[in-house]
Amino acid sequence: MxxxxxxxxxxxxxxxxxxxxxxxxxxxxxxxxxxxxxxxxxxxxxxxxxxxxxxxxxxxxxxxxxxxxxxxxxxxxxxxxxxxxxxxxxxxxxxxxxxxxxxxxxxxxxxxxxxxxxxxxxxxxxxxxxxxxxxxxxxxxxxxxxxxxxxxxxxxxxxxxxxxxxxxxxxxxxxxxxxxxxxxxxxxxxxxxxxxxxxxxxxxxxxxxxxxxxxxxxxLATSDLEPAEVPRALGDLEPAPDGWAAVLLARREGRPRALRYLDDHFDSRRPLRGGRERDGMSCGFGIRNGRAIAYAAQDGTATTPAGFRAATRLVRTADRLRIPVLTLVDTPGAAAGPDAERDGIGPAIAELFGAIAAARVPVTTLVIGEGGSGGALALCSLDRVWIAPDAYFSVIAPELAAGILKRAPEDVPGLAGQLRLRPAELLELGVVHGIAQG
Incomplete structure (x- = not known):
């Protein structure tokens, strides 16, 4: 009854x-x-x-x-x-x-x-x-x-x-x-x-x-509009000696992923199920030092259209409620298979680009693993992007770059260096605003 x-x-x-x-x-x-x-x-x-x-x-x-x-x-x-x-x-x-x-x-x-x-x-x-x-x-x-x-x-x-x-x-x-x-x-x-x-x-x-x-x-309580704090780095703090080493460091088995970062950063959190594990995105609202902060975090896998839509929902909801946003970037890229294409991967990424561009609340980003092309960039803040020492950000994966340029597999490590994807290089290029500390 x-x-x-x-x-x-x-x-x-x-x-x-x-x-x-x-x-x-x-x-x-x-x-x-x-x-x-x-x-x-x-x-x-x-x-x-x-x-x-x-x-x-x-x-x-x-x-x-x-x-x-x-x-x-x-x-x-x-x-x-x-x-x-x-x-x-x-x-x-x-x-x-x-x-x-x-x-x-x-x-x-x-x-x-x-x-x-x-x-x-x-x-x-x-x-x-x-x-x-x-x-x-x-x-x-x-x-x-x-x-x-x-x-x-x-x-x-x-x-x-x-x-x-x-x-x-x-x-x-x-x-x-x-x-x-x-x-x-x-x-x-x-x-x-x-x-x-x-x-x-x-x-x-x-x-x-x-x-x-x-x-x-x-x-869901309205927060002050100070930007979310940058989480501390949880992985390897030593810089990689070259580009290919940086890629391998970001891909290594057992490295800290999004859930470890979220649990370490927030005092408590509640999930929005629109971002499901199999979609490569976790979304929700957390409390840190008494403040409500919204979060969208990639889990190291290719992000699906549903994952991007979940992040869009999160950003738009947080914007309406005047709650700052934290995003954690970790993906080899957007899902590229036929199912993702049929499900509208391009429009889904476009919606997320638009939601972050239109946000009136501050968005803070930390790249914690792989920053693979547009699938990573779509989740990034326009003006507050940080990177962990054991992460990288690239216009394209070195292996894919070799395919486009018709290079041999043994050329991949060299291409990784040419892409200048290491944290210190990204800082020098003005792509990121800082390297997270442990």
């Missing part, structure tokens, strides 16, 4: 005060004159103690004031009609006026068929308010509970800056009763599947929901 709206609010929010006021909504049997609809609402209210499918108000999460929207699934399946839609719209508008973040605790079957298209249209009105909140630079955290289906998932839930889902929850656009019998219980319609495919940022057990919401509110 799904907890009611007030039960879940009691777990997550302190000092919750419900918004008052008559915002209208269906009367009697509603705009369609649906026989028995009015009586159904009366019974739902008696059963749940709520006069609508959403409860909206203001409270405190982790010591920070927030506006909360909580769905009451026991009231006609948490469905959105004109009254519920008006309450959600009002809650977002109040949050915007008060400069407060929004936490949506969702458990719904979608829109209310007894009110027809007037109910369906609420999704547009809710989406507009979510966009206005986003444009105001205020964060929105959505928690997908069991179930989260239909248009509410495809508007309020999926539009949030961060999407958290309760393990085992049914999450999908098509609810169980409208799916074909053969796929009614398919695993695609689960929180775990949405997480695996990058549409949910984090999974949480119901019992840990309070702590996770607290954590996310701190990690």
């Amino acid at each position: 799904v907890d009611g709206a007030r039960d879940v609010l009691a777990k997550v929010v302190v000092d919750f005060v419900e918004f008052g006021g008559d915002l209208g909504g269906a009367v009697g049997d509603g705009p369609l004159g649906w026989d028995g609809y009015g009586a159904s609402r009366v019974r739902a209210a008696e059963r749940t103690g709520s006069d609508e499918s959403v409860v909206c108000g203001r409270g405190t999460v982790g010591g920070r004031p927030v506006v909360c929207v909580a769905f009451e699934f026991g009231f006609l399946g948490g469905s959105v009609g004109t009254g519920a839609g008006a309450r959600v719209v009002d809650a977002f508008a109040r949050a915007r006026r008060a400069r407060l973040p929004v936490v949506s605790l969702i458990a719904t079957g979608g829109t209310r068929m007894q009110e027809g298209v007037p109910a369906l249209r609420q999704l547009q009105l809710i989406a507009r308010e979510a966009v206005l909140l986003r444009e105001s630079g205020l964060p929105h955290l959505a928690v997908l509970r069991d179930p989260t289906t239909g248009g509410v998932w495809a508007s309020l839930g999926a539009m949030a800056d961060v999407v958290v889902a309760v393990r085992g929850a049914q999450v999908g656009f098509a609810g169980r009763r409208v799916r074909a019998p053969a796929v009614a219980h398919d695993s695609a319609y689960t929180a775990e599947s949405q997480y695996r495919h990058g549409f949910v940022d984090e999974l949480v057990d119901e019992g840990a929901l309070s702590g996770l919401v607290d954590e996310w509110m701190s990690h």
Whole structure:
């Protein structure tokens, strides 16, 4: 049985005060004159103690004031009609006026068929308010509970800056009763599947929901606009004697990669699942010395289009929320296979170039391994680029340069030297602004 709206609010929010006021909504049997609809609402209210499918108000999460929207699934399946839609719209508008973040605790079957298209249209009105909140630079955290289906998932839930889902929850656009019998219980319609495919940022057990919401509110808090600190170098601090040695040093097995750097640099961090391990990019928000910092970090493999899109999402979200960005560069280059081409590797890189170029918050970059061509450059700051002593940055990999120039394999080490890709050479060329210290 799904907890009611007030039960879940009691777990997550302190000092919750419900918004008052008559915002209208269906009367009697509603705009369609649906026989028995009015009586159904009366019974739902008696059963749940709520006069609508959403409860909206203001409270405190982790010591920070927030506006909360909580769905009451026991009231006609948490469905959105004109009254519920008006309450959600009002809650977002109040949050915007008060400069407060929004936490949506969702458990719904979608829109209310007894009110027809007037109910369906609420999704547009809710989406507009979510966009206005986003444009105001205020964060929105959505928690997908069991179930989260239909248009509410495809508007309020999926539009949030961060999407958290309760393990085992049914999450999908098509609810169980409208799916074909053969796929009614398919695993695609689960929180775990949405997480695996990058549409949910984090999974949480119901019992840990309070702590996770607290954590996310701190990690999304607007920071001062000082640039992120440059992480300390964790690898070999001795400079390579020549270009080819620098390439081999950056490629060596067991060298510190992005996750080690992130764990060393941040006091705590929360991931955005849009950057999945197999895409070569890890994204999220961290806390360092009490400040929120967004991060996007390559993992040493070829970055896929999905990886670049994840970084673009991260940069744009951080820019809206006024949170500085740290990027860690480590890739032999962008994925170059047919699948990457079909998935739009060029446009994906272009989007990231554009996001960083347009960012109003400071972006700081540290090259921690291989800096391979445009696939590395796309993640770089325009004016704050540092490099670790055991890293390199090159216009092209030496082996590929040999292929283009029709050189023999034994010419590769010499070409590495000609490319002037070592940290000290890059500093001399003005490509990087400094070499990180251990």
